[in-house]
Amino acid sequence: MKTMCSPVLQINAAVSLEKPTVHGFNPKGKKEDGLLVANLNSKSRKKFNLVLSNSLKECNVCTLDTGNSCASLDGNWFLKHKGKEVASCLNDRCIFLVGKTTVGKVLSEALGYSFVDSDKYVEQVVGAASVTEIFNEWGEAYFRDNESEALRTLSLMPQQVVATGGGAVIRPINWVYMKQGITVYLNVPLDALARRIAAVGTDSRPLLHFDSGDPYIKAFMGLFTMSKKRSDSYSNADVTVSLLDLADSLALEDVSDLTPADIAAEVLVEIEKYISGENKRRCLCLRC
Structure with missing residues (x-):
C-alpha cells in the first residue's frame, strides 16, 4: 500500500532502504520523479532534505511500500x-x-x-x-x-x-x-x-x-x-x-x-x- 506523507512527498523504497526514491514537487512546482538520493549533488541533496523535513512535519507517521515506518532519510542517511x-x-x-x-x-x-x-x-x-x-x-x-x-x-x-x-x-x-x-x-x-x-x-x-x-x-x-x-x-x-x-x-x-x-x-x-x-x-x- 502506498501512503502519501504529505501533498508534496511520497517515499518508495525496497526493504533494505538501499535505493529510496522521491516523487513530488520541487519548490518551483515542477514534478520530480525517481530522484536517486545516493547520487544527489550538494544542492539537490539540500533540496531533498528541506522538502523531506517539511513534509515529515505534516504527518506523524509515513509508510513505505513495504508497510514499515520510514526512518529519517536526511543528511545522516546520505552520509x-x-x-x-x-x-x-x-x-x-x-x-x-x-x-x-x-x-x-x-x-x-x-x-x-x-x-x-x-x-x-x-x-x-x-x-x-x-x-x-x-x-x-x-x-x-x-x-x-x-x-x-x-x-x-x-x-x-x-x-x-x-x-x-x-x-x-x-x-x-x-x-x-x-x-x-x-x-x-x-x-x-x-x-x-x-x-x-x-x-x-x-x-x-x-x-x-x-x-x-x-x-x-x-x-x-x-x-x-x-x-x-x-x-x-x-x-x-x-x-x-x-x-x-x-x-x-x-x-x-x-x-x-x-x-x-x-x-x-x-x-x-x-x-x-x-x-x-x-x-x-x-x-x-x-x-x-
Missing part, C-alpha cells in the same frame, strides 16, 4: 550510505584530511574507519600536554620531526581518517607518507578561520599566538602570511573541497552555517569522483 559506497572502493586506504578535526570524526564514522588527530598523536608520543608546550619546550623543528614520524607510522595503518595540522604540508617527505592514502584539503576562507581563532584562542596554534591587539586582525594577518607560504603545497592534495563553494551551492549565507556533516558528505562525493578518475586512468594504462 551512512555514501560512506559505505566509498569505503568499498578505498581498498583500506587511509584518508589524510588537512582541515577541521570535527569533519574528520564525522567522516571516519561514515566510512567505518578509525580516527586519528596527528597533533594529538605527537603529543602522546612526546608526552606533552599540547602542541604549544612542544613548541615552547623544544622548538618547532622538534615538533615537525615528530610530526613526520607520526605520519610515516600512520601511513602504514589501514582504514583510518587522519586529521593533520596545516603545517604538515610544507615538508615534501610528509606528502610521500600521505600519498600512501588519499589526501583531502579543506579550503576554508581566511576570514572564517580568523573569526574562529579569535573566538576560541590560539592555545593549539602556537604559530598564531599573539600577546596583544585585536584578536581577529592578528589571526587574519598570521593566516594570510602562512597561506602564502603553503598555497603551492596544498595543491598537492588529491581532493580539494572549497567550503566557500559548498556554502554557495547549499544557498547558505556564510561558511559558518555549514555543519561537519555537510562538509563530510561533500568530501565523500569528491573522493568518489577521484577514485572514479583513478580507475579510468588505470584502464587507459592497461590499454597501452
